[in-house]
Amino acid sequence: MEKLYEGKAKEVYSTEKSNEYIIRYKDDATAGNGEKKATIAGKGELNLAITTAIFEMLEEKGIKTHYIETLNNRDMRVKKVTILPLEVIVRNISAGSFAKRFGVEEGIVFSKPTFELSYKNDELGDPLMCEDHAIALGLVTKAEYDFLKDTTLEINELLKKFFEQINLKLVDFKIEYGKTDDGEIILADEISPDTCRLWDKDTNKKFDKDIFRRDLGDLIEGYKEVLNRMRG
DSSP, rough: EEEEEEEEEEEEOOOOSTTTEEEOOEEEEEEEEEEETEEOOTHHEEEEEEEHHHHHHHHHTOOBSEEEOOOSSSSEEEEEEOOEEEEEEEEEEHHHHHHHEEEEOOOEEEEEEEEEEEEGGGGGGGOOOOOHHHHHHSSSHHHHHHHHHHHHHHHHHHHHHHHTTTEEEEEEEEHHHHHHTTEEEEESOSSTTTTTTEEETTTOOOOSTTTTTOOOOHHHHHHHHHHHHOOO
């Protein structure tokens, strides 16, 4: 396989099929736009297992994703897509950058989810952008923006129910979408504790990357707990 791309947490490889890729999950952890870095043995394997279960659930519920199959404890076969340069964010409870940006405490439950976009550009610090900005820059059309918002809010409801069943609150999450060669937009990248904030419903204990960001303990034990709950 030829390596086509390497990001902070994953590598992308070509396959024998021109319309498929292999994504390899790494053990690298980053925070603060790459300012904090570490290699944590076992992290990639856990994120792959969690993402696999979530993508399979979403596919069953009618959400189209790039997922094809998980090959081993590191590699996922996916449909080839061109990733949109947007991070799509939903917040159900105040936390993280939202709380810091607006000077509010963490833990405020919103009356309805917030939907945000940020421009996926590390050099610019992934700035927030509104619908008009995304359309003006030609990143999406109006119809594509509406699709992203509607689909993401649907995913939010599915994920909330999924995590509630294992006694976790879905505080917020960010996802990415990709466009296939024929122009269809589908869910891509991953959904894991790296990309979601997950709190225990009873104690508010954190089971996500804030463990690493804030030095709250053993990241692997936190991610293992999420996977163990998912597996019953």
